[in-house]
Amino acid sequence: MTVTPIRAKELKHEVKDLSLAPLGRQRIEWAGREMPVLRQIQDRFAKERPLEGIRLVACCHVTTETAHLAIAIKNAGADSLLIASNPLSTQDDVAASLVADYGIPVFAQKGEDNDTYHRHVQIALDHRPNIIIDDGSDVVATLIQERQHQIADLIGTTEETTTGIVRLRAMFRDGVLTFPAVNVNDADTKHFFDNRYGTGQSTLDGIIRATNILLAGKTIVVAGYGWCGKGAAQRSSGMGANVIVTEIDPVKAIEAVMDGFRVLPMAQAAPLGDIFITVTGNKHVIRAEHFEVMKDGAIVCNSGHFDIEIDLKSLGAQATDVKDVRNFTQEYRLKNGKAVVVLGEGRLINLAAAEGHPSAVMDMSFANQALACEYLATNKGKLAPGLHSIPAELDKEIARLKLQAMGIQIDTLTAEQTEYINSWTAGT
Known part of the structure; x- marks a missing residue:
């Protein structure tokens, strides 16, 4: 160039x-x-x-x-x-x-x-x-x-x-x-590629760069099972994590189950998760009642477009102390004595802490x-x-x-095949 x-x-x-x-x-x-x-x-x-x-x-x-x-x-x-x-x-x-x-x-x-x-x-x-x-x-x-x-x-x-x-x-x-x-x-x-493979890989890249934690053996809760959520869930599973999916769409929920993931409401997933990833495009997917029951040291991050999926205002109201513990990593100490860790200020973690x-x-x-x-x-x-x-x-x-x-070749239709798939008279 x-x-x-x-x-x-x-x-x-x-x-x-x-x-x-x-x-x-x-x-x-x-x-x-x-x-x-x-x-x-x-x-x-x-x-x-x-x-x-x-x-x-x-x-x-x-x-x-x-x-x-x-x-x-x-x-x-x-x-x-x-x-x-x-x-x-x-x-x-x-x-x-x-x-x-x-x-x-x-x-x-x-x-x-x-x-x-x-x-x-x-x-x-x-x-x-x-x-x-x-x-x-x-x-x-x-x-x-x-x-x-x-x-x-x-x-x-x-x-x-x-x-x-x-x-x-x-x-x-x-x-x-x-x-x-x-x-x-x-x-x-x-969306088949960027949302699934791009978001899936870059989200985990951002989490790892921000925390340097081992994903294998962790329970990762993925909120939303659109194409971005599928990517995050699949890549998390590939890294050895146990994945829970939360959804509001029954069809997507069934798909997540058949892809091998547990599906729970966020209220039930909140006490179980080590890491939470939101990719819903909606607001306050994780909020006050969820923070209250999370494990001590639970990590929450967002890979949706806007910084509204995690209710940081309510988290701040519950906190007695907030401090930076690593780059793009803040620890909120709650009144119940537990800590919740927020990555990238609740913004796109794959771009806040990584390269997208x-x-x-x-x-x-x-x-x-x-x-x-x-x-x-x-x-x-x-x-x-x-x-x-x-x-x-x-x-x-x-x-x-x-x-x-990529140097990959695929088949092309023969004239006979083209005629067949464009015809309604040919049958068995």
Whole structure:
């Protein structure tokens, strides 16, 4: 990848330290080794420039993998700007390199407070975007609530989180989603792999980096058995843990049972767990009555998008003392004498304490994001307001390119087979 040095100080940005750029560039290049699909899209975009003249803002976790999405968007010709989608998910060296080495305006710092985060959302909207890449729908929600006059500028948005899709569906139900939104999250090459394998591995990576504890033999309670919960449960089991799943959906609960896991209500699981992982997308999944009955030293963490799944306010009210015991690890001493340990301030543990999903799986997720932006631009004015799926042919093309890069071949239908599966007259 060719990098052209720029005069970074002349580019608007808010990053921690531009001197971190050399390390960030090194790590970005390392991640690129595992992202062959997005690299092909970057190369094509550089030739075809499908986003020429389009103002685009991306609200994403600023990681080495996101850097390659940002580079693809720039190669496509967009006038782009990047902000963080979570106060603890930014990798400061990556943010510095995107500014200094790639000429991309970035407004993100690891550990930024909520006021700074919301100010960065406003900076993103000041860019008057035509396309928004969102991660949790904060930018879109702020646009609708506070910047109605800018909706006319918008071609559409893309969203790649379950939480964000839930919010977009609620917006459409309430009649305020008056523009197209591409549902990247539900693309097969996204949620089957990113949510399951990416979240599964990176969540445990974050827990281990924050605590350095042995998972084998521990009882791990996974709240939620969507694709992220499946990944967390499967990887925990693979590390030798005893896994309990909590669910509100009877179908998912049956699936968890048949996958070999115990299923209990949180009230019954709370006294049994050594480690708790929330991945529901809902609020206060673990709350006061659960903290009260947990084992002394129980560890709780969240891998859902927002820091609302663990009721930290009620935990703080029960505590007589709170202290840092390791990086990203706080011990709450309760009035009953027991301690509850919270990782990553209840934010995404895989990004707060670790590096997020491995680049090989984000290759497909961000390929979907890049192609979704091209799809919006190509179909400007043609898409109805509301949620739109990634076209099936794009989904399959991403899978085909990934297999090709992995050196894996698959079968193709014969003419006879094609005729058979498209016919209703042929029978036994």
